[in-house]
Amino acid sequence: MDHALIKRTIARITAPQRRHYTGDHPTRKFSTPEEEITEYAAKHSKTCKKCGEDKCLLHFSLNTSGRDGFDQDGYRLRRPECQNCTKSAGKGINVARKIAKEKGISYKAPEGSCCAICGATEKLVFDHDHQREVFRGYLCDPCNRSMGVLGDNIQGLLRCVNYLQRTEQQTIEVSADGIVVIKKE
Secondary structure, three states: OOHHHHHHHHHOOOHHHHHOOOOOOOOOOOOOHHHHHHHOHHHOEEEOOOOOOEEEHHHOOEOOOOOOOEOOOOOEOEOOOOHHHHHHHHHHHHHHHHHHHHHOOOOOOOOOOOOOOOOOOOOEEEEEEOOOOEEEEEEEHHHHHHHHHOOOOHHHHHHHHHHHHHHHOOOEEEOOOOOEEEOOO
16 A cells, blocks of 8 residues: 555645535445545555556546546546546646647637537547647547547547448438548438
8 A cells, every 4th residue: 555645635635625524425435535535545546547457546537527526336426547647638738739830720619619520519628649740620629528538539439430330220421522421311
């Protein structure tokens, strides 16, 4: 057990995190964050969805996207990627800003822009290829996140298309300009 990591984690507990442990909660296992850290999080591990490494739970940030922050068994929810991978993703944002500046492209979507995938006009983000570091366009946050979850590459998207194809049975073709389309019957 890494006592220094436990100490650093406890020192970083914020007031909003502490509030998750106040009041009645039907499944919460621990009454304080310190108790959960020392009795559970420091002794258990999970696999990072990005790097695939098995790490102590203390290497995963708390996930505050849940309504009350706890899973059905009463343990604090944690992000699916470790803190190192989260930091690497944050560096990707800086790379995207640098690309935009070098190419003279606005990092923020210009007025009147729409998502290059679905056409939405709200919550647009700068999208770039993380391998080649080139600007691809502006996407709405849901489309951008969906691509990321599917691997941010054509192979991941094709796995999804192939899955849907099992039940939808569409005729798919590539048009003369290289665009994948559903063939009209």
